[in-house]
Amino acid sequence: MSLYNDPIGHWVVVTVAIALLLFVVLTATAYTVWFERVALGRIQRRPGPNRVGPFGLLQLAADGIKLAFKESFVPAETDKLLFVIAPTIAVAAAFLSWAVIPIGLWYNVQYWIADVNIGVLLIFAFSSLNVYAIVIGGYASNNKYSLLGGLRSAAQLISYEMALGLSLVPTFMIVGSLRLRDIVEYTVHWGWYNGPIPLILLTPIGFVIYLMAAVAETNRAPFDLPEAEQELIGGFLTEYSGLKFVMFYLAEYINMITVSALAALLFFGGWYLWVIPPVIAFFIKIVLFLFLYIWLRGTFPRLRYDMLMRLGWKVLLPLAIANVIVTGIVLVATQG
Amino acid sequence: MLESYVPLLIFVLIVLGLLGALVTLSFVLGPSKPYKAKLNPYESGIVPDSPAHRRMSVRFYLTAMLFIIFDVEAVFFYPWAVLLRQLKWFGLIEMGVFMGILLVALAHIWRKGGLEWD
Numbered sequence: 542m543s544l545y546n547d548p549i550g551h552w553v554v555v556t557v558a559i560a561l562l563l564f565v566v567l568t569a570t571a572y573t574v575w576f577e578r579v580a581l582g583r584i585q586r587r588p589g590p591n592r593v594g595p596f597g598l599l600q601l602a603a604d605g606i607k608l609a610f611k612e613s614f615v616p617a618e619t620d621k622l623l624f625v626i627a628p629t630i631a632v633a634a635a636f637l638s639w640a641v642i643p644i645g646l647w648y649n650v651q652y653w654i655a656d657v658n659i660g661v662l663l664i665f666a667f668s669s670l671n672v673y674a675i676v677i678g679g680y681a682s683n684n685k686y687s688l689l690g691g692l693r694s695a696a697q698l699i700s701y702e703m704a705l706g707l708s709l710v711p712t713f714m715i716v717g718s719l720r721l722r723d724i725v726e727y728t729v730h731w732g733w734y735n736g737p738i739p740l741i742l743l744t745p746i747g748f749v750i751y752l753m754a755a756v757a758e759t760n761r762a763p764f765d766l767p768e769a770e771q772e773l774i775g776g777f778l779t780e781y782s783g784l785k786f787v788m789f790y791l792a793e794y795i796n797m798i799t800v801s802a803l804a805a806l807l808f809f810g811g812w813y814l815w816v817i818p819p820v821i822a823f824f825i826k827i828v829l830f831l832f833l834y835i836w837l838r839g840t841f842p843r844l845r846y847d848m849l850m851r852l853g854w855k856v857l858l859p860l861a862i863a864n865v866i867v868t869g870i871v872l873v874a875t876q877g
Numbered sequence: 878m879l880e881s882y883v884p885l886l887i888f889v890l891i892v893l894g895l896l897g898a899l900v901t902l903s904f905v906l907g908p909s910k911p912y913k914a915k916l917n918p919y920e921s922g923i924v925p926d927s928p929a930h931r932r933m934s935v936r937f938y939l940t941a942m943l944f945i946i947f948d949v950e951a952v953f954f955y956p957w958a959v960l961l962r963q964l965k966w967f968g969l970i971e972m973g974v975f976m977g978i979l980l981v982a983l984a985h986i987w988r989k990g991g992l993e994w995d
Contacts, residue, residue, distance in 0.1 A: 679941030
């Protein structure tokens, strides 16, 4: 950012960059939904959306406009204020993580809104706020399905949050920093090799735990119990309609992209990919992760609730702690 | 140092503005024709005969308590993980003792059936 030394110009640049980032994230979200519907369609041997615009690319614009002009009412006997605030919290929590995610633009040009030294911690703090959105939404709706869905979801999210947090600790131990840029640019000097390395090679177990916990954290199949249609109608979403429903949906897909971007940054060397320009490399990695999400949804049946909690507490948590201990011992022992 | 958080503040303000606009639009756009049956909570077509806020399984409460314990642990891990290279064996053993105590707690909860959900 040394390019912009004059103070006012600097803040103008930051504001424009934020607006641009929000626009990109929103657009990316819309096309993630399109991508999911098409990919899921192919998995289920049907074409998916293909009528509105070329390849159905305008389907999401049509859906968005339709939903915006639908009645977005607040049911009787709900807690009106909380009912309106809940989707707002969801979207805010989803957006705010992007403030600290760095994006490699071109070979030596990177951009980030805020370059803080507690980057990953901040992302966890923001994404944890999502629990409030779901619990408040479920509680305020005054609906039995909503309340059950909200509570289930809260228990699920907090259970997997620990595994998620602990799965990244080995990465921080190796790199020695929470700043995402440092983690991406972590270089190793092993014999003849000297350069950046995808950290998945050093913490493979951490990645597996991260992947499972991240799918659970974003409420995606096969961990989509909060909105298990067959038993809970829509879970916390049951009473939401119109733009408020869109906001919850938006938050879910933004979270998917955030988690994919984080996986790319933390485990796959972010914007480094051989000779491919950084921004394209980063994009490719995120799209591959999003495809993995969709693939999981198209392949696996939903877990039962007791299986879900057992996996979180009895498998992932002890495994994550063991991973931290082993990595710590190896790291200190090899350091001498 | 603190300066690096200013863009974050701007970001928060812009996001809040965007959300305010979205919420306002959600009330402005679209028709508004409420009537009694529409405003009822949707419970698969059955008219609700009891309030939604009722007693909950105590397991949710238990899970929340356990979460507090282990998540605070995770927070302790972060600064320790960043500084592990400087702390070396001392830091590792210190954290090992801390982790040991928590693992004993986890084993106890496990044996008492605190993690069962059926």
